[in-house]
Amino acid sequence: MRGSRRFAWTLATPSLVGLVLVSLVPFLWMTWTAFHTFSPNPTIPPRFSGLDNLWALFADPQYLQSIRVTLIVLVVSLVLKLSLGFALAWALYHIRRGRALVISLLLIPAAIAPLIAGLVWWMLFNTKFGAVNAILLGLFGIEPIQWTVSMPWALIAIIVATVWQSVPFVAVILLGGLTTIPLEVLDASKVDGASRWRELRFIVLPLMRPFFLVASLFMIIDLLRLFEMPQFLTSGGPGNETVVQGMYLFKLGFTFFDLGRASMMSLIYILVLTAIGLIFVRLMRSRSAEA
């Protein structure tokens, strides 16, 4: 029919303009501010300062610390999520009755606001009145641990909370992958006398690679944007030992009010995210090309 394309563009344009307004415009604005120095006094206009903000960041021990903390949480949490998630998926795959109900229950943590996740784990990890210490004392006779206020416990608390919020979600992605493996493949390996372990190692895991990649990508993006959960679990303490990227970015921008440096940090952050996204797209493409 005539005018179809015009009609379609009329429908799509408001969304596209809206997306540009909330992404490209702030991004360009931020790129501009990243190369300027802002005075805490709002009457003094920002001044162009080249790469000063970048050098200042690299000389800032708190910034480097936040990168280190983020990397530790990222790596440990990712490994735990993928391995525990796969164990859970493998078990769910072998459950016949009640699977849908179990999955619904398991996914509840994923539907909870990260803020509330932070608050509830903050209560659970309380040294005196928390359930975690009560359980450790009751079951193993372990003396109360100062969870949120001492290292490495505060970091462990954050990792536990991140794992809690998304292991079931990883498991469901991987379960989706398991259900795509044709039963004949598994039956054939059984006929060949493969043990359950060998079946898992040499048949199932290789076929699961794309699903692990997708789950990893989601989890990495998720972990890199951590903000309110650790904010309300440990408040970055003890000291600044558990300040992750998102928290430091917020602090730079709205506590120190250094908009230039905060913008530079955001810029680096977005470039890293983009690079990770591109790497994963490439990884997934090359896998599907092999298959």
Added chain:
Amino acid sequence: MTGILAAPAVRPVRRARPTSLRHRMKGLWPWLIVAPFLLFSLFPIYWIVLTAFRAQDDIFQSPVSLLPSNLTLANIRTVWFGTGPNEPVIYFLWTSLVIGAAATLVGLVLGVACAYAVGRFRIGGSFLPGFILSFRYVPAIALIVPFWMMFRALGLLDTYTGLILIYSLFSIPLIFWLLLGYVEASPRELDEAAYVDGASHWRAMWHVSLPVLMPGIAIAAVFTFIGIWNEFLLAYQLAGNEVTTVTVYLPRLRTAIAELYGEIAAASLLAVLPGIAFAAVMQRYLVRGLAFGGLK
């Protein structure tokens, strides 16, 4: 990508065999793995509920008792009606509801129109869908500084308009992504038949295609709404005085004179209820939505 993200079909795994004791034990091993995970996933939820209904004395005992004891409605009553310096939570729930509903509505109008245009008429080729989706990858925290500067420049700080605007625009990629599949799956012959009968594009879309897309629209609405309901960062930094959502109100209970565990739990309980209710109903669609941060 769609195939990977679709919820796993429930299908019987192995054919049932004659049940000897050994075989029955064999069928049990998955539960030995699943049970601890269930406990781990649900215990914090149980803890919110327990603390919300527990009397102060039992919340602050050391070591704390894990079983229900000394239950009371006092915490619920306090947060619900407010006490002294604390305003009633219902006020903040209402703000969250208004903002969530309005932003979801605006987001749906924009996102559904866009998904329909791209899915039905293939505008923008293979580039446009990926392009729209890529906006989902950058989290709000990465852009919070320029957002704040923009809002300040436009006078949108601490207004309903500002939050509704940014939430609705932010939700477009998710709505687009959820709806695109539905549009592609719905038969385009329906629209074409309507054109033959002399209907305009608008009428065909409105009277023929939209009713077919309703299930998808409902799911997108739920994900969008819960995502906004759970959001903290934008609501905190771009508003928070005149316009305060429930997630911004919650941590204030913590910075009060005493650590109000019971009250925090009671308010949290009210704040997580919509999420849990919808998660239970929408389990099949959860993966797809979650994958793009629908609930974060």
